[in-house]
Amino acid sequence: SIADGGASAGISNEVGGAVTLTSANTTDNNGLALVKTANTFQAVAETTDSTGAVTNPGTVIWYEARIQNNDANATDYGTGLVETFTGTSGWRSANRISIESNNGEQFYRFVTKNADGTNQVQYSTYTITDSAYDTVGFRVDKAGKVEFFVNRVLAATVTSNINTDDMQMFAASVSASASGQRVTKLDYISCTQNRNASELIGNI
Secondary structure, three states: OEEOOOOEEEEOOOOOOOEEEEOOOOOOOOEEEEEOOOOOEOOOOOEEOOOOOEEEOOOEEEEEEEEEEOOHHHEEEEEEEEOOOOOOOHHHOOOEEEEEEOOOOOOEEEEEEEOOEEEEEEEOOOOOOOOOOEEEEEEEEOOOEEEEEEOOEEEEEEOOOOOOOOEEEEEEEEEOOOOOOOEEEEEEEEEEEOOOOHHHOOOO
16 A cells, blocks of 8 residues: 555444545545555457457456545545556556546546546536445446446446556545545455456357
């Protein structure tokens, strides 16, 4: 994990428990990021040979997290897949596929960012309820399309700026207020991807 001074990760006292990301008390721009240290997920396009036969089936990635925040209007938080970054807010400028909420907003943004630029979709028709869980996620289809979901309902489809470099799972929460503490809870994070290898052809 990457943490600012006074920020901490813990386990909540509730049935089943949840990971908590808590900022330092009365401190603006303070928080932490949890990052899976190995780069293990990659969006790869399907490829064919000159005859049209598939030589690489490409990858399909499913990502899902159950998340809540105690004050979405005063927190920058997000989860998804990201390239290596530094600092608790570094994920916001890194290449990534993510679901985020910015301070001053009460809705989610769906972000795809690669070396060519950034695409953001504002899901402003949905209002985040403080301290209530949402199930958020996305499906990356062969590097050509990302479908974003909120509470397992399709919310947006994006076809641009899809990062195809190795990425790692992350969740981050940074306070945007010097009043009180910002707490983001993670009930779970899950990510799966099919094997990407030409030798699978005819064997799956």
